[in-house]
Amino acid sequence: MRIARWTRGDTVHEGFVIGDGVVSFPRGLTVADVLAAGLAALPALAAEAEGDAAASAVPLAEVRLLAPLVPASVRDFVAFEEHVEGVTASIDGKSHVADEWYEFPTFYFTNPHSIIATGDELRPPTTERLDFELEVGAVIGGVAGSDGRDLSPAEAARHIFGYTIFNDWSARDIQGREMKVRLGPAKGKDFGTTLGPWIVTADEFDGLVDDEGFLPIVMEVFVNGERIGRDLLSNMGWPFGDLIAYASRDSRVVPGDVLGSGTAGNGGCLAELWGRAGELTPLPLTAGDEVVMRVEGIGEIRNVVGRARPVPEIPAARRRPRARERA
Structure with missing residues (x-):
């Protein structure tokens, strides 16, 4: 099944994608409601919606898709070894994967308030090295009897409601500068993340998941x-169940959380290719470029890069006397 959000006119709708049309959830339910109820409740809801589909379906061509959910949080992992090899070469001048990468699946939190949809124009910051990142996001749903804490990998896998395409847009020059302070990534990332075009429920992939x-x-x-x-x-170093289990350790995952796979290898981002080539080839993204991502079994997202807009200046740090008492 496919779950989506869309606008028609000035109204936001949330529901199922059935064939080439969309059908709103019954009883005014939202994507957040459906995620909280979990996969187990979905077949009955789908049967209820399909009963009205013939009369209420709207062609996809007549709506504008939104991001398929308003995330509770967004964690983005770095789970592809090949990506790490290329990006470290871009940053450090030589390819290297730290021993610590193999020990546990590292992630950072990105901005849930900068989510954009397929078809939206990306507003980048002022950057000379704008990049895309090809990823898949796992969307968390509710599981009866679980609060999402300290999950085992097998328990965590049962919390996967579905999958969506995830483009972690990145300004590599800003990212590199701020990470020298041993924090981040922050402003090099949080200006935009595309999710979409919809959520495909996890059961659609049951026959493909390996042992x-x-x-x-x-x-x-x-x-x-x-x-x-x-x-x-499947070239990830860990399956999603492991990533979710790690995220839940001494913490909690909740319905509506999105966990990114990290960037695919073999050209999943430009920075990987820059590292392997030793130069900015292919060129960084600029205004007017269109980026299209396709993932088997999920669909396609596309965005055009817009122009950076001016932002207020912030001064550099002021030198301070390091006094310990008020004068």
């Missing part, structure tokens, strides 16, 4: 019609 929990679906990214990268999601 270790990996999902071998094809991921591709194109810039202005030219394919830049192609990889399999």
Whole structure:
């Protein structure tokens, strides 16, 4: 099943994508309601909606898709070894994967308030190294009897409601500068993340998941019609169950959380290719470039890069006397 949010006129609707049309959830339910109820409640809801589909369906061509959910939080992992190899070469001049990468799946929190949808124009910051990142996001749903804390990998996998395409837009020059302070990424990332075009429920992939929990679906990214990268999601170092279990350790995952796979290898972002080439080839993204991502079994997202807008200046740090008492 596919779950979406969309506008028609000035009204926001939330519901199912059925064939080439959309049908609102019954009883005014929202995506957040459906995620909280979890996958187990979905078949009955879908049967209820399909009963009205013939009369109430609206063609997809007549609506504007929104991001398929308003995330409770967004965690983004770095789970593809090949991506790490290329990006470290771009930053440090040589390819290297730290020993610590293999020990546990590292992530950072990104901005849930900067989510954009397929078809939206990206507003970038002022940057000379704008990049995309090809990822898949796992969307968390409710599971009866679980509060989402300290999950085992097997328990965590049962919390996956579905999957969506995830583009973690990145300003590499800003990211590199701020991470020298041993924090971040922050402003190099939080200006935009595309989620979409919808959520495809996890049961749609049951026949593809291997014995270790990996999902071998094809991921591709194109810039202005030219394919830049192609990889399999199963090249992650950990399956999503492991990522979710780590996120829940001494913490909690809740319905509506989104966890990114991290960037695919083999051209999943430009920075990887810059590191391997030793130069900015292909060129960084600029205004007017169109980025299209396609993931097998999920669909396609596309965005055009807009122009940076002026922002207020913030002064550099003021030198302070390091006094310990008020004068």
